[in-house]
Amino acid sequence: MKRVGVIGGGQLAWMMGDAAKKLGVELVVQTPSKSDPAVSIAQDTVFAAIDDAKTTEILAQKSDVITFENEFVDLEALSLLANQGVCFRPRLEALFPLLDKYHQRCYLRDLGLPVPQFLAVDGVENLAAKIEHFRFPVVLKSRRHGYDGQGTFIIQDLASLQQKLSPAANQSQFLIEEFIPFARELAVIAARSVNGEVVIYPVVETQQEQQVCRRVIAPADITLNQAEQCEAIAHTLLNSLQAVGVFGIELFLTQDGKVLVNEIAPRTHNSGHFSIDACQTSQFEQHLRAVCGLPLGNPTLHCQMAVMVNLLGYENSDSDYQSQRQQLAAIDQATVHWYGKTESRPGRKLGHVTVLLNETNQKTANHLAQTLESLWYPS
Known part of the structure; x- marks a missing residue:
């Protein structure tokens, strides 16, 4: 064992x-x-x-x-x-290029992977000249420790950017990126074994609000070519890092149909939670298989479609929301995963619900996601 x-x-x-x-x-x-x-x-x-x-x-x-x-x-x-x-596992060398978001961007660019235009900034000196190639709005990101929208800001003008970067406002190191007016946000979970085998889960659409993932629809409604681009990015990245384990890759689909890499998470990822109920092998089993040197499992869906909705805190409370969870669980083919956290606060991930569908219909999936949220959040 x-x-x-x-x-x-x-x-x-x-x-x-x-x-x-x-x-x-x-x-x-x-x-x-x-x-x-x-x-x-x-x-x-x-x-x-x-x-x-x-x-x-x-x-x-x-x-x-x-x-x-x-x-x-x-x-x-x-x-x-x-x-x-x-x-x-993954080995530390696979993590070194990823933990600082500026280093991550440079690594992806040097691999030839498509990324938004970006620049490291460390204060307000000569700021206007440094960012003359960018159009507002821009995205400002903390280089370290940002997740679930923390440390990410959409900045509308130079004055707001200067204020955010002033020494009085913060002590963080930042990265500026071009704002991508994307058609959709996508994500893909990929795993690599100790022998270099790579398996890739279906590409999903992630729907975010205030940079926090609210909903995941699997598979994403994209072309075969776009799905192949996402898979090629995953192969290139995991093989280059010689990674072992599961990685989450967040992507943008631009208005003109191009795929860009947004961010990499060197671990299991919120966008892959649907796999517990909807796939032959969950991302969590896959990760343990990889790190234990076991053969990788089959990542394919065993249903037509799946919808995953995050159950986020919306108040400060120590309730376990039993009534809402029962209503969600009563929906046909729904499974509620409750994380057992003892206190709720706005934005905290308390659980998620996944519903399996027997049809591939984007409209049905979006409507179902709205129904699930209406049962969870007070009107």
């Missing part, structure tokens, strides 16, 4: 629980709090911040291999452990 150490104890680690049981794998989790979701499914837990590499040494002693639920780690410190023979 393999023991897999997981850095991070949130819902992504929690969702590995069922897959671990199925594969006969034990999970050991490093996480800060006893109330974190994955504590309930772990065989053993090491309590510490996920960037506490000293504690990861204890995790390593209890594990055959270490993987990541969360990429906000101290790679320099973990490298010392890797040099002592600790096995990380």
